[in-house]
Amino acid sequence: MRPTIVKREPVVDDAMDRAEAKLTPQQIEKVINEVIDKETGGRLWTYINTCIHCGLCSEACHWFLSNDRDVSFAPVTKVKDTLWVMLKNKGAVDAAFIKRCSQIAHTECNVCRRCGMYCPFGIDIAYMMLVVRRICAKLEMVPLYLQDTVHSHAATMNQMWVKPDEWIDTLQWQEEEGQGYVPSARLPLEKEGAEIMYSVIGPEPKFLAQLLGNITVIMKVAGCDWTMPATAGWDNSNMAMYSGDFEVMARVERLHYETAQRLKVKKIVMGECGHAFRGAEYDGPTWIGWMRPPIPLVHAISFYYDLIKSGRIKIAKQIEGPVTVQYPCNVIRNAGLGSKLQYIMNAVCENFVDLIPNDRHAYCCNAGGGTINCGPPWKKIRVQSARLQSENFKRTGAHTIVTPCHNCHSGIEDVVDGYKLGMKVKFFSELLIEAMEIPEHLKA
Amino acid sequence: MYELVRGPLAWAAFIIFIAGSLYRILYMLAGSKKEKVVFPHMSLKHSLASLVHWVIPFNNQYMKQRPVFTAVSFAFHICLIVTPIFLLAHIILWDESWNISWWSLSETITDYMTIIVIAGCIFFLYRRLTDPVVKNVTDGSDYLLLAITALPFITGFIAYHQWFDYKTMLIIHILAGEIMLIAIPFTRLSHMLFFVFTRSYFGSEQGHVKHSKDW
Numbered sequence A: 001m002r003p004t005i006v007k008r009e010p011v012v013d014d015a016m017d018r019a020e021a022k023l024t025p026q027q028i029e030k031v032i033n034e035v036i037d038k039e040t041g042g043r044l045w046t047y048i049n050t051c052i053h054c055g056l057c058s059e060a061c062h063w064f065l066s067n068d069r070d071v072s073f074a075p076v077t078k079v080k081d082t083l084w085v086m087l088k089n090k091g092a093v094d095a096a097f098i099k100r101c102s103q104i105a106h107t108e109c110n111v112c113r114r115c116g117m118y119c120p121f122g123i124d125i126a127y128m129m130l131v132v133r134r135i136c137a138k139l140e141m142v143p144l145y146l147q148d149t150v151h152s153h154a155a156t157m158n159q160m161w162v163k164p165d166e167w168i169d170t171l172q173w174q175e176e177e178g179q180g181y182v183p184s185a186r187l188p189l190e191k192e193g194a195e196i197m198y199s200v201i202g203p204e205p206k207f208l209a210q211l212l213g214n215i216t217v218i219m220k221v222a223g224c225d226w227t228m229p230a231t232a233g234w235d236n237s238n239m240a241m242y243s244g245d246f247e248v249m250a251r252v253e254r255l256h257y258e259t260a261q262r263l264k265v266k267k268i269v270m271g272e273c274g275h276a277f278r279g280a281e282y283d284g285p286t287w288i289g290w291m292r293p294p295i296p297l298v299h300a301i302s303f304y305y306d307l308i309k310s311g312r313i314k315i316a317k318q319i320e321g322p323v324t325v326q327y328p329c330n331v332i333r334n335a336g337l338g339s340k341l342q343y344i345m346n347a348v349c350e351n352f353v354d355l356i357p358n359d360r361h362a363y364c365c366n367a368g369g370g371t372i373n374c375g376p377p378w379k380k381i382r383v384q385s386a387r388l389q390s391e392n393f394k395r396t397g398a399h400t401i402v403t404p405c406h407n408c409h410s411g412i413e414d415v416v417d418g419y420k421l422g423m424k425v426k427f428f429s430e431l432l433i434e435a436m437e438i439p440e441h442l443k444a
Numbered sequence B: 001m002y003e004l005v006r007g008p009l010a011w012a013a014f015i016i017f018i019a020g021s022l023y024r025i026l027y028m029l030a031g032s033k034k035e036k037v038v039f040p041h042m043s044l045k046h047s048l049a050s051l052v053h054w055v056i057p058f059n060n061q062y063m064k065q066r067p068v069f070t071a072v073s074f075a076f077h078i079c080l081i082v083t084p085i086f087l088l089a090h091i092i093l094w095d096e097s098w099n100i101s102w103w104s105l106s107e108t109i110t111d112y113m114t115i116i117v118i119a120g121c122i123f124f125l126y127r128r129l130t131d132p133v134v135k136n137v138t139d140g141s142d143y144l145l146l147a148i149t150a151l152p153f154i155t156g157f158i159a160y161h162q163w164f165d166y167k168t169m170l171i172i173h174i175l176a177g178e179i180m181l182i183a184i185p186f187t188r189l190s191h192m193l194f195f196v197f198t199r200s201y202f203g204s205e206q207g208h209v210k211h212s213k214d215w
């Protein structure tokens, strides 16, 4: 089989360059065979032996479509250039090859599972890319910035090196911010037996603290019995799932649920994040062997859907002008919340302009799957490869793109910037705060 | 020679096809058992839903997006499977050897169906040579699979029309058919065996576990 022609601008990633210099062929061979033999089974074997090399999956991938159909970005090519070679050579490959594998699996695939939905056999290429990431992670071939977030998870149990006192300070500060809207709003810390534990991702207290103020108000208006932990375990995000460090991934998910159990809550409601939902709902529990979360996990989209549908939150004034939305793969295609998202968008916006394609067929924002966390070295190609979705946004003529996912939010800010779309990027809760009715008795 | 290919080799081919297929399926199931997620994720309802959307032509979004391919693929596969089973000449042979027979299609129809299969192979070959993505993932084995698929139909067609030396052609045809049967379990033609399983798993993971859909 002829090698794929790959044209890329050179990228300097210190961690990957260092790993390349130090890996030996023996190490590589051992790890590849270990992972293939011990951690994979019928799925990988069947996928490899069933794939008829028809190339139909390429039509699904925004990387391929955004790069003028460059074959090196097609899903099946990603498998060819990684696993086919590893399996054929029984693990005998060199360090440069592993580096390219990491580039493919970590930086050029969002594991968004759109291609799986377009393969006539339902071959899950995203799963295979996660196997490649696993091999790379065990060989310490992980992009620098992504690995830094994993180190942060391992050391602090949150993604952003947030210190315990910073966490509590931020919550208290945001409680006061919330009280600016609704004086009786509270952000209850460590309330044992509350109905809901609310958890967020590391970047919220770090960069987007106002979201915590918003939820304080929303919970008050909706009359929810909720709490947040004062200890580690508050962060529901999980970059280790995306680097391939599944041991750290499991520690993070365990602590998240153990914290909820310690607080004796009935369910966990989580902020607007796609990958965090995936890790806590699926990848974490299945790796640990629980299969399903031990405590029900509710994504913000479902939570707001219930509050609006049941009338616990009423809309006073819909957002004016055209507004569109990014359908985050991990809660839409891979969790089925598409129609709920449409419902809450229509409830809150006067003119919700849908994307084409929409719902589970919508394209990934191209930030997910850890690619945005690979950091500045990989930003250029990431934004370049989001061209397709940028055109889809442009067509809507919206003034605001709603992103119920943190990765999407940051990624789409880059897209709006890079393609001069001139649109605002907001979380759903930011719209909700503007649109919802604050009952008279709660006003100052 | 005819006696050999018609007798012991035919026996061998069918036995290898059936036993080999069973072996490969059992091997796949054993491998899947090793994985934590596969069996716990399976759901009959969502498996069937997935199959219904992918076995019926134009019943999912992507098939509608590529109508020519979908039409060719279905015509090709339906003729590929139906023709040899309901071919009069084959049924006569079953009748001679085993005294069993069943309903057959008219020879004119099977002749056209044979042409459809051969045309399908040419279409797939053309894609393989021209579509950049397909070309990039193609090696000798892909051409070999196409040849293994096409040959029984090409040689059967020639034999039926009695071009060249009939007896020789027939022997070549039977050999080609036997090669194809043997190849199914042990090459990626095994997609025939695994299709139901890969679809069922993806449909189940997508529907039962992830509350979404895969079409």
Ligand code: HEM
Binding pocket: B006, B010, B013, B080, B083, B084, B087, B089, B090, B093, B107, B110, B111, B114, B152, B153, B156, B157, B158, B159, B160, B161, B170, B173, B174, B176, B177, B178, B180, B181
């Ligand atoms: C394994 C043993 C096989 C035997 C003994 C056998 C025997 C025959 C015979 C006797 C004919 C009739 C030729 C005539 O009409 O004079 C024939 C035709 C044909 N066979 Fe087979 N065959 C075998 C396997 C296969 C397989 C596996 C396939 C395809 C999957 C196949 C496809 C066909 C086709 C398409 C025709 C001709 C149809 C037409 O154009 O009318 N055969 N075969």
Ligand code: HEM
Binding pocket: A052, A053, A054, A120, A121, B073, B074, B077, B080, B124, B125, B128, B142, B145, B146, B149, B180, B184, B189, B191, B192, B193, B195
């Ligand atoms: C029930 C059984 C089968 C199913 C569900 C099935 C399904 C598929 C699918 C989904 C594809 C991918 C491309 C497309 O959609 O056409 C394909 C391609 C193909 N199949 Fe099958 N198949 C079956 C049986 C067979 C058999 C028995 C053969 C031959 C012995 C065969 C030969 C091929 C070939 C040659 C291709 C095209 C590969 C290429 O692109 O070059 N299939 N099949």
Ligand code: SF4
Binding pocket: A060, A061, A062, A063, A074, A075, A078, A108, A109, A110, A111, A112, A113, A114, A115, A116, A125, A126, A129, A364
């Ligand atoms: S998972 Fe998404 S990003 Fe990765 S190859 Fe498939 S479609 Fe492309």
Ligand code: SF4
Binding pocket: A050, A051, A052, A053, A054, A055, A056, A057, A058, A075, A076, A118, A119, A120, A121, A122, A123, A125
């Ligand atoms: S669509 Fe499926 S069978 Fe075809 S090349 Fe892609 S993964 Fe393989």
Ligand code: SF4
Binding pocket: A110, A111, A112, A274, A275, A326, A327, A328, A329, A330, A331, A363, A364, A365, A366, A367, A368, A369, A405, A407, A408, A411
């Ligand atoms: S970042 Fe957003 S759109 Fe992209 S993979 Fe995640 S959820 Fe998908």
